[in-house]
Amino acid sequence: MSSASTDDAFLDALLGACGDSVLLGEAIPESCHSDWTGHGACRPLALVRPASTAEIARLLRLCNEHRRPVVPQGGMTGLAGAAVPGADSVALSLARFTGVEAVDRAAATLTVRAGTTLQAVQDAAEEAGFRYPVDFGARGTCQIGGTLATNAGGHAVIRHGMTRDRVLGLEVVLADGRVLEMMNGMIKNNTGYDLKQCFIGAEGTLGVITRAVLRLAPPQGETHTLLCALRDYPAAVSLLHRLRGAGLALEAFEVMWQDFYAMSCDWRGGRPPLPSSHPLYVLCEAEGDASRLEAALEAALEAGEVEDAVLASGTAQARELWTIREATAEFPVKLAPINFDISLPIADIGAFVEAAGTVLRQHWPGARIVNFGHIGDSNLHLTVDGRSLAEDTPAARHAIEATVYRLVGKYRGSISAEHGIGLLKRDFLHHSVPPDVIDAMRLLKRTFDPHGILNPGKLLPAKEEIDTPDAHQHGACGP
Ligand SMILES: Cc1cc2nc3c(=O)[nH]c(=O)nc-3n(C[C@H](O)[C@H](O)[C@H](O)COP(=O)(O)OP(=O)(O)OC[C@H]3O[C@@H](n4cnc5c(N)ncnc54)[C@H](O)[C@@H]3O)c2cc1C
Structure with a gap:
């Protein structure tokens, strides 16, 4: 202090x-x-x-x-x-450190300063005849530096990967002011340790990202949107496998459990596009020849994988179908959400949802739980509605978090799929990261930031925060 x-x-x-x-x-x-x-x-x-x-x-x-x-x-x-x-x-x-510095059409890359918004990068890519495929709701406000520091995911991870997968080069300033110039613009470059990867997803604890060279993708072609009703989770995994092999580019594969689908359709009002009585729903988007998608759907119906389906006939109907999945935007208003952003092995997600429901309702009878996920990316979003608890207190929320993260650890999953660790999850890190790996993270932190000045108290568990005498305690209104 x-x-x-x-x-x-x-x-x-x-x-x-x-x-x-x-x-x-x-x-x-x-x-x-x-x-x-x-x-x-x-x-x-x-x-x-x-x-x-x-x-x-x-x-x-x-x-x-x-x-x-x-x-x-x-x-x-x-x-x-x-x-x-x-x-x-x-x-x-x-x-104040903003702007796209260059677009290299031959290499399909874009060089940008860290303070530039994601939206501005997407616009510059589009103007040059490309697409920057990292995309999510905060695009107009979040900065490229923030998306790199959190290794953000978003809507099209199943096809284009996380932010980490779009980065060729990086400029980083270390805690002592040294500038690491790693602005590589080539896909093939095996010259020793790929140090830039240490700073991506490090949440500002190892260095400050100042500039980046990003890989661009070709513009999106014709896409089709399909909503399917399924009998169970294994059917969703089979459908995912089938669509991956159908000669299409899968852009999204969103699984909604009945609890989520029924609630969302109820909020929308009117008739749901498919009855709410099925155990599971998949909303998928694919780029490519419509006849291939139709053929895959027909085969899935014949195999009993899919029980009912709607293939959007145009953009307006596709948008309508997406509004069901986008009910999450209303969570903060209509629920008191305790949100989980977790990853699990794809094959185990169905069993995890059941196990989590069982253990949570054992301790909190009547708890309302809704589930949806970007299953193609191993990502499950489980939400408990605080309003359904007998007492929605910080202690109850913490106990719910501890329960879910313990279960995530048992399934060898990740307590953070795409939002990072920050302050909110650092005390649960050990459920996903073994002690030796946390020690190695601490070693890396000491190497790049020996006095512990960069974003102290974040990411690494508080009790284990680097133990140099210089390390600052976070100030009065800290965590
Ligand atoms: C409506 C909404 C939707 C969202 N959807 C998604 C989603 O689908 N997928 C997803 O992954 N996230 C999502 N997010 C979370 C968030 O938008 C992302 O984590 C985003 O990448 C944060 O960027 P930011 O610039 O706002 O970073 P900030 O919130 O300002 O910072 C985040 C972290 O990055 C560090 N940081 C920021 N800039 C730098 C820099 N230049 N150098 C080093 N460290 C830095 C900060 O210290 C902090 O640790 C969503 C958020 C909202 C509000």
Whole structure:
């Protein structure tokens, strides 16, 4: 914890080094106090908004010398509390370091500064005749730097992979101000350790990402949307296998359990496109020849894999079908959601859903649980409605989380599929990551950030936080 006099000395030095980019006190907007979750909202000691790699390097060098925590901030749309500052920390916003620097049509790559929004990158790719296929609801606000630091997933992971899969090059500033220039633009480049991968998904704990070279995809062709009703989870796995082998490019394979489908159709009103009586529903999107999809569907109906289906006849009907899956946007208003973003081996997801339902209802009788998932990506979203609990208290929520994550560990799954660890999941990390691997993570942290100034208290479990005497405790209103 820092004292008022060390704060003053540091702020003098900060204003000297980064003058115009520094905001203090009331001038720091509330949007920098917490991310999308609102968790642990706290005003940092200072907000710095540098406009160049050199300025970021200068800032980090200074903070490192003063052993001052630095919390990198992108668009603050994160869902794990990973960008929440402490009261004694410097929030480093990338919001002024924006712009697409170049599009290389021959290589199908785009070079971009970290503060650029995902939407701006998608627009620039489209303008150049390509597509940047990482996509999700926060596109207009989240920044490329944030998507890299969280290794964001989104709608088209089944076809195009996670953010990590779209990166060829990276520029990173280390805690001591050294700039790692790794702006490779070639697909084939085996020159030693692929260090950039350490910083992708590291949630700002190892370095600050300043620029990136991203791989672009061809524009999307004709796509078709299909909603199927199924008898059970194994049928969904068979359908996934069938569609993968049908000569189509699968863009989405979303499985909705009856609890989710029935609730969503109820919220929409009107007649559901398929009756709500089936145990499971799959909404899929595929690019390619419509006749191939029709043939695959016919075979699936004949095999008894699919019990009923609707193939959208056009864009309007496709959009209608997607509104069922997009009921998640209404969760914060219509439920008191306790959300889980977990990964499990694809074949085990059905059994996990049943096991989780059983164990949760044993301890919390009457708990309302809804399930859907991007099953092709091994990703399950399980939600418990806090309103259905006898008491929706922080302790009850924590106990529910511990119950679900323990079960995830038993199934050898991951407690975070795409949102990261941040503050909200760090105490559960051990359910998915063995002790030796957590130790190796700590080793990496010490190597890149020996004084522990970068985003302290995030990702690694609190009790195990690096044990150097210099490591800062997170400030007064920290986690
Ligand atoms: C409506 C909505 C839908 C969403 N859908 C999805 C989804 O489908 N898939 C998904 O994966 N996520 C999703 N998210 C979560 C969120 O949008 C992503 O995690 C996004 O990548 C965060 O980007 P950001 O710029 O807002 O980062 P922030 O929230 O500002 O920061 C997130 C983390 O990245 C670090 N960071 C930010 N910039 C840098 C940088 N330049 N260098 C180093 N570290 C940095 C921060 O310190 C923090 O640890 C959704 C969020 C919302 C609100």
